[in-house]
Amino acid sequence: MLAGVLFALTAGLMWGLVFVAPLMLPDYPPALLTTGRYLAFGLIALPLALMDRANLRALGAADWWAAVRLSSVGNFLYYLTLAAAIQRAGAPLPTMLIGTLPVVIAICANHRNRVRDGQLPWLRLLPGLLLIAAGLALVNRTELAALQAAGAGADELRRYAEGGLLAVIAVACWTWYPIRNADWLREHADRSPRAWATAQGLVTLPMALIGMAAVAAVQAQWPGLLMPAGFDWPTGPQPLHYIGLMLAIGLCSSWLGTLCWNEASQRLPTSLSGQLIVFETLAALAYAFAWRQQLPPAATLAGIALLVAGVVSALRIKPVAAH
Template identity: 30%
Template sequence: MNAIRTSVFVGVLLACVATLGWALNFIAPYVTGDYSLYDLMAVRFLEVGVLGVGGVILCRAQLKWLSPRQRWLAAALGAAGCLAYGVCISAGVMFGGPVLTPACVGMVPVLLALVGNARNKAVAWGRLAAPLACLTLGLLLSNISSLHQPALSAVSWLAGVFFSLSAVALWLGFSVINQKHLTTLPATATGLWTALMLVGAGGTALCLLPLLCAFNLLRLPTLGFGFAQAGALYAWSLIIALMSTVVGAWAWNAATRRLPMVLSGQLIALESLFATLLGLWFHGRGPSLMEATGLAAVLIGVVMAVRIILTGTKPAATRDTDGSAEDDPQHRLTCTHRDL
């Protein structure tokens, strides 16, 4: 039991690291300087691809554990869950402002909790009501200030909604598919799986470069590639690439193996929390009373979810009437605890 609890706590810590890294996706529109968002995203994901190639080389001994189909799947997940998700997040912030996109992404923990518990019931639905309600209320309170922001044009607002909801859809699909396949892989293949995701994101970005150039969306060719002109762009691209993509992907994959989806889904709420705090920092102000109350409610909801899952790891309280341990959280955690 102690080993299982330790596994859950480590998983929670890793999930916090991943969500903090992912929150850096939301600052991309604020750090481009004279360059465009396309420049930042192109440089970032090309760097990600290079890091991924390095990871594959370091983990080449693990290639025997993955079939060709699994390698392509990992690359496709990277293209969708890293590149496409990052682009949608940045575009949502650019078109809809700093509040709309975090608010939409804040729906992910609630949706994943419902999907996860429906697919593999870890706790009774009644026990999830309080943390889900707390999370939902907190996310609404922390983002309701958007009603008082200067009005956006209808086209810009619709574009922000489209990209924000696209990010939600991409993340839901990524989470479900990634968790399903991670639990079937040997623990030794986790590093390679993550590296292949990075290669997929970087390879897709490389394939898109001719299209970006054809539509004159990149400012690097005109403003200059030198460090004197683009040094800040390179630095921010590398920071976001390392933290949001590399560290975030590794930490989430490691956390996924240790946590049932119903808990990992709750912890994704921290991404919205961190994104809101970073957005406020870039705007040079602190949270209002309503925003602070909402952020506190999010944290309370996450803590409640963790305690409920930890309490639910008692086998005696969760076994089926026929004595089977198949749906026991302890059994699931033991079976999925194959990470590094």
């Protein structure tokens, strides 16, 4: 249990980095951030595959197909919608919406995996849900007040609403991913979580190459649709910053984060490990405000406290056997 929680904590610290990448490279479109990150992940996975070649050879066609499905939804679609949400609405609102994942996953896994993992009593989950909803409302109110104080017009408010909607899609993607990923890991408890992380990296490489080619084709056919006209594809106006950041999050957030999450998923019930994604939310908020070089407003701190209280409340519930 302790090892599983520590692995989940490390994964959260690594994944929190991806929330500041769109803020550090605001001129780069989400499609380029997504393909760049997973191109780096795929290239990093190539030498790592040599270390795990024996374990990777043991994977069958069904296992590789599972890795493709997991990577396409949990990597590409998730980060594409998340990066777009952050660039439209700023980091706090998408981060807090992602912060609902612990309870959303717990609710989904609570029924679906009740026989395998036990079931959390629904009435005891309700206080945690209410605390998280109150925390989201506080952060959302603070961000909207900041926009209004800055004299935001209808266009800025529309972008804020679009960011919230995109973040909801990202939540749906990352509700599906950890449940399905945990299914595979629990069904293959004798397999290496490190090799499974590397396998997901390997399948992202062709996806990233296809994505880069698609972005280039769209830009050539419809300039300005995905990137500003005259954008210096593929590395943009800050090539060294872009390449360095993509390599950093490709190694730390994609491979190391996935490895630590796989280790946690093999040790913990899905309804519990899903709630520990709160570490990602807290890390992302800390990194985002550090990048802004400002302290969170009091209402945002109160919202974070309510979010943490809601998850802690759910963590204290012990699963009961279901038949």
